[in-house]
Amino acid sequence: MINGSCCCGAIKFQLTSPPGMMGMCHCSRCRKVGASALAFVDKGSFNLLEGKEFIQRYEPEAPFKYARTFCKNCGTSLGEIGSESESFPISVNCLDDDPEVRTQFHVYVGSKPAWYEICDSAKQFEESAA
Ligand SMILES: [Zn+2]
């Protein structure tokens, strides 16, 4: 079991198996919501234990796609917790345990701020990996 929670503890969840992959997104949007380190989890492995009522959803306007969720009380960014997709990204920052996966790629490296230096050998993409 891999446990996760927000800063204030209102939201608690568990992953029954490790995320499929993990990557860093350097786009300004992920940076601003504080969710640059993302791990992709299968819906079936994600169990929300507490705090459904604290999950706030931010739906961006077109052309941007991905909704972001965060704790209404403390602001901890959660990635896309609450998504209906079979696999969705969660913010690695809110995990309390080792996700057992490591950064496999960096996307939107072209938008990376000067103050952030990539110090691993994971694959880099100027924009999305697709
Ligand atoms: Zn919270």
Ligand SMILES: [Zn+2]
């Ligand atoms: Zn991003």
